[in-house]
Amino acid sequence: VKKSLIGGAESAGWRAAMAAALYGPGGFFTGSASVPRDHFRTSVHASPLFAEAVTRLLLRVDEALGRPRRLDFVDVGAGRGELAAAVLAALPPHVRGRARVTAVELAARPPDLPDGVDWTPTPPTGTVGLLFANEWLDNVPLDIAAVDDTGAARYVLVDAAGTERLGPPVEGPDAAWLARWWPLAGAPPGTRAEIGRTRDEAWAAAVARVDAGLAVAVDYGHLIGSRPPIGTLTGYRAGRQVPPVPDGSCDLTAHVAFDALAAAPVMPTVDRASPVPSKLFEQREALRALGIDGGRPPRTLASQDPGAYLRALARAGEAAELTDPAGLGGLTWIWHTVRCDF
Numbered sequence: 095v096k097k098s099l100i101g102g103a104e105s106a107g108w109r110a111a112m113a114a115a116l117y118g119p120g121g122f123f124t125g126s127a128s129v130p131r132d133h134f135r136t137s138v139h140a141s142p143l144f145a146e147a148v149t150r151l152l153l154r155v156d157e158a159l160g161r162p163r164r165l166d167f168v169d170v171g172a173g174r175g176e177l178a179a180a181v182l183a184a185l186p187p188h189v190r191g192r193a194r195v196t197a198v199e200l201a202a203r204p205p206d207l208p209d210g211v212d213w214t215p216t217p218p219t220g221t222v223g224l225l226f227a228n229e230w231l232d233n234v235p236l237d238i239a240a241v242d243d244t245g246a247a248r249y250v251l252v253d254a255a256g257t258e259r260l261g262p263p264v265e266g267p268d269a270a271w272l273a274r275w276w277p278l279a280g281a282p283p284g285t286r287a288e289i290g291r292t293r294d295e296a297w298a299a300a301v302a303r304v305d306a307g308l309a310v311a312v313d314y315g316h317l318i319g320s321r322p323p324i325g326t327l328t329g330y331r332a333g334r335q336v337p338p339v340p341d342g343s344c345d346l347t348a349h350v351a352f353d354a355l356a357a358a359p360v361m362p363t364v365d366r367a368s369p370v371p372s373k374l375f376e377q378r379e380a381l382r383a384l385g386i387d388g389g390r391p392p393r394t395l396a397s398q399d400p401g402a403y404l405r406a407l408a409r410a411g412e413a414a415e416l417t418d419p420a421g422l423g424g425l426t427w428i429w430h431t432v433r434c435d436f
């Protein structure tokens with residue numbers, strides 16, 4: 095059954111193979127059996143402090159927008175809707191009454207999701223508030239190029255068993271993207287590059303749905319000058335890193351070229367003349383600015399109020415995981431303000 099996802103023994107480019115394996119019939123994310131949190135751990139699963147920080151960000155956006163009549167929180171690539179549900183639950187009552195919380199997800203709506211969370215496969219238009227995408231873009235399918243023996247960049251083709259071979263030369267907009275963002279000229283045979291053009295386009299289209307407010311994507315990434323020479327494509331299954339085989343049995347993920355994403359033109363629906371500025375932060379910086387840090391509680395609290403001390407200690411441990419530079423704290427946040435002083 096799995097082999098039919100990309101047509102038996104036939105090869106396809108990685109973009110088509112990833113699309114079929116993750117989102118086709120019986121795909122890893124769209125098939126009925128798979129629950130993302132069983133396979134990998136995102137900040138959302140690591141600690142409720144993450145949702146707390148995102149809620150705080152939404153409330154700051156609300157203030158910056160002058161408390162609009164409707165405040166949107168749009169979670170793109172929502173998984174099982176855990177973040178959307180947690181943000182909804184954490185909103186103070188006076189804001190909850192104005193809030194529209196939407197989970198954008200290709201998988202089916204989980205039966206236990208609260209009624210207050212809308213579920214849709216495409217981002218709503220006219221968003222006023224915060225659009226947030228945690229670890230979505232690394233799952234947006236992309237093609238991969240490799241340098242052949244003559245020094246030319248060719249598409250890497252793959253079959254359902256994960257066996258790769260070189261295909262046609264990379265041309266057109268993909269070649270232009272490589273030349274600008276992941277140049278392969280002069281690189282030794284076998285050097286690979288992940289062509290992030292599809293991520294740039296997907297993200298720009300999502301940001302363009304925001305009429306006013308903030309759009310944030312969070313992911314593992316790299317910048318020009320420090321691209322990994324063999325790329326980052328990998329698989330995950332049941333919490334373990336596995337070879338990337340596009341047969342629907344594992345997650346397939348590749349890090350994001352954040353500088354390309356930041357430079358991609360966004361065409362907002364409202365006020366097309368105004369550019370949409372972008373900034374890049376490390377997660378630990380962003381979370382610290384939102385009041386999450388790994389500082390331990392004072393020792394004196396242990397004798398004064400042991401229960402509060404233990405709770406504060408647990409919170410500090412979770413904050414330390416979310417801000418650890420070698421782990422989740424090393425994630426990159428890209429941040430676009432749309433017609434909003436923030």
Ligand SMILES: C[S@@+](CC[C@H](N)C(=O)[O-])C[C@H]1O[C@@H](n2cnc3c(N)ncnc32)[C@H](O)[C@@H]1O
Binds near residue numbers: 228
């Ligand atoms: C790595 S999971 C992240 C889940 C959640 N945001 C979290 O942080 O735990 C990526 C999710 O993005 C979803 N996804 C991928 N492409 C999508 C698209 N174009 N529209 C909506 N959801 C998408 C996948 O189905 C998957 O559930």
